[in-house]
Structure formats: C-alpha cells, structure tokens
Amino acid sequence: MKKYFWLMAFAAVLFTSVARAQCQPATDAQTASYERVVKALQSQFKENPPAGNWRIFDERHSLGKLEVSDEYGKMFRPCGDRYDLTLERGAAARERRARIDSAVAQADPTRQETSLVLSTDSVYKQAEPARARELGQNTVDINVEMNVANYRLQEPESNRFVDNYKAVQVKNAPMALQVSLKSVGDSGGLQPRPETVVFLGNWKNNLKKDSKGNMVYHYSFAKGGNLVENLVVTIKGPLDVAQEIIRKTDWQALSQTLIR
Template identity: 60%
Template sequence: MKKILSILLVIQIVSLQYVRAQCDPATPQQNAAYEKVVKELQNQFKKNPPAGDWKIFDERSSLGKLELSDEYGKIFRICGDRYDLSFQRTSAANQQKARADSAKAIGDTTTQQQRSFVMSTDSVYKESDPNRTGDMAQSTVDINVEMNAGNYRVEEPISNRFAASYKVIPVNGAPLALQITLKPNDAGIAARPETVVLLGNWKNNLQKNPRGDKLYHYSYKKGGTMIENLIVTIKAPFDVANEIVKKIDWQALSNTLTK
C-alpha cells in the first residue's frame, strides 16, 4: 500500500511540475520580440484588406500577455501564440449587427449570445442552406497566424482533416506556400479552401507519419525561445486569398523573425 501511495505521490509531483512548466512568464526580451512580430502583422494585414467594401470584424492576439511553454522540451512554444484577424463585407457586418440589436430589443438572449461570437469561416461552412453558405463564404475572410509551430499538417486523420487537393504555390518572400482544398468532414463542415504561407526555416519536405498525418516539419535554429516561424492561414476563396497574398510584404514579416 505504501508503495502504491509513493508511486501516486511521484506521479502527482511530476504532473504538477509539468503543468507549471507549460506556461512561464516571458522575459522582457521575449515579449519585445513577440510584439515586434504582432505589430508587423497588424501593419501588413489590417492595412491590406481585399478590394471592395470590407471592414475589420474582429482582431485577437495575446499582445502584452505573452507566456512561454516548454511542453515540447527544448522547443519553446508560446501560450496563446496566435494572431487572428477577420474581415467582413460591410453589408454582412451590418446585417449581423442588426440581428444582434433586434435580439437585444426583444430580450432574445440566445440570439444575442450567438451573434456575439466571432463568425469564423468554419461556422460559415457549417450553414445548412447552401445558398447562405455561398453568400457568407464570399463575405467573410479569416486570417489565422500561428507562431513557433513544430509542424504544419496538411492532413490529420485524428482531427478529421483531409485534403481533396493541395499544391505548392510561389509567393515572393516566403520559402513555402500552399493552396489547399479541404474535404467535408463529419462535423458538417463543407469542402473549403485555405491558402497557407509559411515563414521561417521551412523546407518543402512533406512527409507522412505512422498516424497518417501529412506534414511539413520545422527545423529550429535557435531553439524556439524567440519567434522563429509563422504559419499564416487565409480562409477565403482562392481569388480573394490570392489578392491578399499579393498585397502583403512577406519579406517585411520575415524580417521580424529570429534568424
């Protein structure tokens, strides 16, 4: 019995150490490096919306709240290591606001809560009405940026992510970029396009692991204690995504990364 209790105590101590180690406060130097990246992301993407009647619908980052994680050993990963920006056409944003205001006026808390959420492109493609899905897909753009990723998974069976097609595309200032069409999945999300630009020390080294993941692996030079790579995913029709890609100074973004 004592032996079992001792084992359980050791497991608990290790678990507590692991949880504590997952997120540690960043140093001022690390925060400065992160803020440099985020400010350039804001400079590039907020100032370069698609052509037409678009407005910023939502922006999210952990700017000023950076923490570091060592859950991958020597590769440090940022907790909340994302920058996200959503555009909507003005007409769509106005319609959504009108629905929220109407719900508030009649005390419809359910609709209020639903409309207070960011309408991501995954939500768009879950719409049951195909016509509405098409309209919303043309009026919503999500730009999601992940930092210091160890891999980029084109396909991941465990999360039911499968690609109907994918290809490498040329993007000035980026070592690797992809155009991907994802298959519909069991959650009801329809087939959808993604354009992905990878910055940092990425190689065109697509591989498949025993779990069925098709992925590109990243090789860190500095151990990942600073921001060494970015994965920029643009969830939008390819023509809209291509327009955004052409407007962005990818070299300027790359210059913010630790070399």
C-alpha cells in the same frame, strides 16, 4: 441524450483547463519579439485590406497579455502566441454585427453568434446551407501561428482531410501551399473554404506521411524556439481574395521581424 451532452461539456471544460495549465507568462524578450511581429502583421493585413468593401469584423491577439507554451508533444497551442484577423464584406459585416449587438442587448445567449469558422480545420457550417455559402464567399480569415514545430497538412485525429494541395510561388517566402479540404462529419455537405498557406522562416519542403494518414511538415529551430523564429500564415476564403492579399503583402518585411 442530455446526459451525454453534459458529459461532453464537462470533458471540454476539463480539457481546456488542462491545456491552459500548460501556459506560462512570457519573458520580456518573448513579449518584445511577439509584439514586433504582431505590429508588422497589423501593418500588412489590418491596415491594408483587399480592394472593395471589406471591413474588419474581428481581431484577436495577445498584446499586453502574452502567455506562451511549448508545442512539442502537444495537439495544439492553447496560449496566446498567435494573431487572427477576420474580414467580411461591408453588408455582411454590418448585418452580423447588428444581430450580435441585438442579442447582447436582449441578454439572450441562444441568439448570440460565434465564429463562422473553426480555426483548426476551417470547416464552417450554419443552420441554413444557402446562408453558409453566402457567408463563405463574404468572409476571409487570416490566421497566423508563431513558432510552429509542425504544420499538419492532414491530421485524421482532428478530422482534417486533404482533398488536394499544390505548391505556389510567393515572393520572399520559402514555401507556400494552396489547400482544399474534404467535407467531413456534420458539415451538411458544405465544402471547407480553400486555404492559402504562406510559410516564413527556415521552412523546408520535408513533408512526412505515416500509416495513420498524417501529413506533416517539421520545422527545426535554429535558436531554440524561445523567440519568434517562424510564421505560418493561413488565409481562408475565396482564392481570388487570398491571391490579392498575397500580392499586396510585403513578405520580406514580415520575415525581417523574425529571430535568425
């Protein structure tokens, strides 16, 4: 068992190293395009949280250190051309931050906590199922991908399986979906959190399905994809909170940051 664990760890490190090798320093124009988009995202999401005691738990971006990659033919985008924001209700955020700070202070890596959500499929898990359900109701992740060539609604290779989905209307967005995923693997029977996905740019309703079970929307870049032409904004969390975020967001303002 230990041998298997170390082989898996080595493979993960090797895979990450290869992926990072795909990254290239951004040009000045790419940096300017990215920073314009990120600042608009911060204005809409970071500075305009949902009503109540929601607090920012974590924010991840590549301002000042952007690297880019070409997604074509690759399983995922390993570089920094994205933006992520995690919100938690006040009590939950304070509690988790206190545990993390305590673990860091004691230099005990076994007690340090990592992200509750896997960004690729939004399946979350925790040692105690009741605790995981509570955190699932008290956590919202806003994940923004830029210049996406393919939005993978379902991808069996990465254990992403759709239970159901439907189109929803979002003002000034060409397309939006509500997605429910199936519980798979060792998630302990916990259901993945609902996803509300908003597409900005010249997205078309061109869903393709293949014999392997993949369900993919493809994007055709009008300007070559070197600058930010599209956004895929995924909100993971309670549907009522996601709907409030959508209502409060000026999607037209975000669209105006894109290259046309």
